[in-house]
Amino acid sequence: MRLIEKANKEALQRMLEAEPVLSDIVPAGEVISGLKGRRILHAGPPIGWERMCGPMQGAVAGAIVFEGWAADLDAAFKLAAEGGVEFHPNHHFDAVGPMTGMITASMPVFVVENRRFGNRAYCTVNEGLGKVMRFGGNDESVLNRLAWLRDVFGPELAKAIRARDGIELKSIVARGLSMGDELHQRNVACSSIFLREIAPSLARTCGDTDRLADSLAFIAGNDQFFLNVAMAMGKAIMDPVRGIRGSTIVTAMCRNGTEFGIRTSGTEDRWFTAPVEMPEGLYFPGFSEADANPDMGDSTIVETIGLGGFAMAASPAVAGFVGAGSPSSAASFTRSMGEITAGQNPEWTIPALDFAGVPTGIDVRLVVESGLAPTINTGIAHREPGVGQVGAGVVKAPIACFEKAVLAIAEELEVA
């Protein structure tokens, strides 16, 4: 038991000591060395084509056309079904992606360095609302936007970020928490702060008026722009926490739309999975639960570092948006997550809780003992390919994942 406590203390310390810095944005193939041939990275634990949900299959087909491996969507579906592409989880390649989480070689990815530990993590650029690949969209408008991100936005933003020697992220998150963001379903403050940080650099490094104005307008037009930066940050913070013998701290939570998977520090690269749950939430006009796909995406990495549902108290406005009850009761979610975490983050505080730190470091033992599943704020995708987002809600991580993890750690320590 003393071993576990010591291991978890070390895990929490590594999380709090992280120094995540947005250092670049580059085509994924240039930084993820394994991303070659006809490989597609996806959200969640490992999954093959047959078991993929509708929106993920739709996104895969779009990604295949985007990379030029098939001429159209029909050919792309055929190629995928015949085993013509190889699938891997983002998490196996230092990466994360929201919802379907597609990453292919030519897509630009944010590079977040953890300067304390020297590791890097990657995430694609948030595409905005409406028809987008992360929600299973794959039509011409989706692919054209991705092409613009690849050809214009990525290269221009890269020049601006490099001119600044990177952008320190922890302080942006700290400010965002004091401005009503919880960093999962609400990133309006951090997205705005990011624009403030980058706009003057972008103006200096971009030589073309249209490219500059379009790039500024793209960031300014997307309240969720910062989510993908926060996700890469989360991955960069958690990766150095892996492999502490005996530690019961969760290092990753993610969903592929079919299964929910977690990893713990002490069990390194093993996945503990269970069928993923349906979010409970609010639907956009014209949609209902009948349209909803089960929970999906690597974005739960933000809950893993104490944000999202764990930081609900910072964001009374989001409680209404995700249908989690009255805004004034948002604090109860954060207090509840305090019962399954190893500590608080003194750098990420919540003004409305008199600057208490966000609950940090999910301990699988506490989840199992208390029966309190991690609360996740999430977007809801349509279950069919090509439709897009239909709502937002709250979902619980399946307890079964945590029970399996506890058993595995217990076995491992017993054997030793």
Added chain:
Amino acid sequence: MRLIEKANKEALQRMLEAEPVLSDIVPAGEVISGLKGRRILHAGPPIGWERMCGPMQGAVAGAIVFEGWAADLDAAFKLAAEGGVEFHPNHHFDAVGPMTGMITASMPVFVVENRRFGNRAYCTVNEGLGKVMRFGGNDESVLNRLAWLRDVFGPELAKAIRARDGIELKSIVARGLSMGDELHQRNVACSSIFLREIAPSLARTCGDTDRLADSLAFIAGNDQFFLNVAMAMGKAIMDPVRGIRGSTIVTAMCRNGTEFGIRTSGTEDRWFTAPVEMPEGLYFPGFSEADANPDMGDSTIVETIGLGGFAMAASPAVAGFVGAGSPSSAASFTRSMGEITAGQNPEWTIPALDFAGVPTGIDVRLVVESGLAPTINTGIAHREPGVGQVGAGVVKAPIACFEKAVLAIAEELEVA
């Protein structure tokens, strides 16, 4: 009594129907027709040179040098003391200014149109932190910044605003309130949103990289940038509320550093004044109450429209900044201000209060009956000219102003 209720209902309705739009930024002399010759507009009710506090005298001297009416500060002090310049309150010229509130002809001012009622109001550009004229600063750095605002920033921002047919302000405030701003001592969200709104236009209308990058950096570097826009908005909202016979609603609250003055709708242009109070707050390192100037500025126009101290519940973080108690108790200020106001603003809501509207329309009768003075969040200036801001705090409007106003309205109605 029925007359007063009806008049106040009309007053509140005019406040809520306002449609404030930032439509331009131009040299003050071009839009304020009375601003000619050696005239200087200042914050608060009318005051002459002799009774002006230290920082206001310092600012006046700086403004004189800035306009070229004297060669240096010594000559400027002499000129002012000898009656060589004419002083008028901003409020007499459709204008407002923070702290010392200096407006002279060549300073650029925001133009906010109330499109529902056709009136316009003006406020200078927020200079940022440190040594600034609004806190009594008057050295070369202060005057150089004002020259840059006049020669570069004002003209560039004007092009961007005109290209957009104005910027609608109520929705920016609504978003700011859901992001922790109370719009007086905390404007970080609205300043960020403003930058998001204007950056793409600025990129398109500004032909020069340095001027563009410097202008973006100036907005991005000042969390209080939006305060002055909000003040012009407040003035534009309240001016059409003047002159409703029998109305006991406050149309202006302001301070010149010596006296606090209010106006009510029913008594039109009369000022009801009382000695201004000292703020209670927190001081920057190296300063204390002994350094503080009494309360100053036209910025209390934001409390007049339900923001600032009245919207404290939206901004737990500011409660700590101004020394108003624990952040979690911020809501008590807003609830208390609900007892002296005519209604709530359904467009400006506070998530943490389950989206209750900000308390709106200060009724002088309720202030006198309840003994609850309007709560104002304010910056604190050093009492000597040229030093600058030394802290931030909360100050109460003197009850005597409200007692005088109640008596005046009673007399007027009795006589009639």
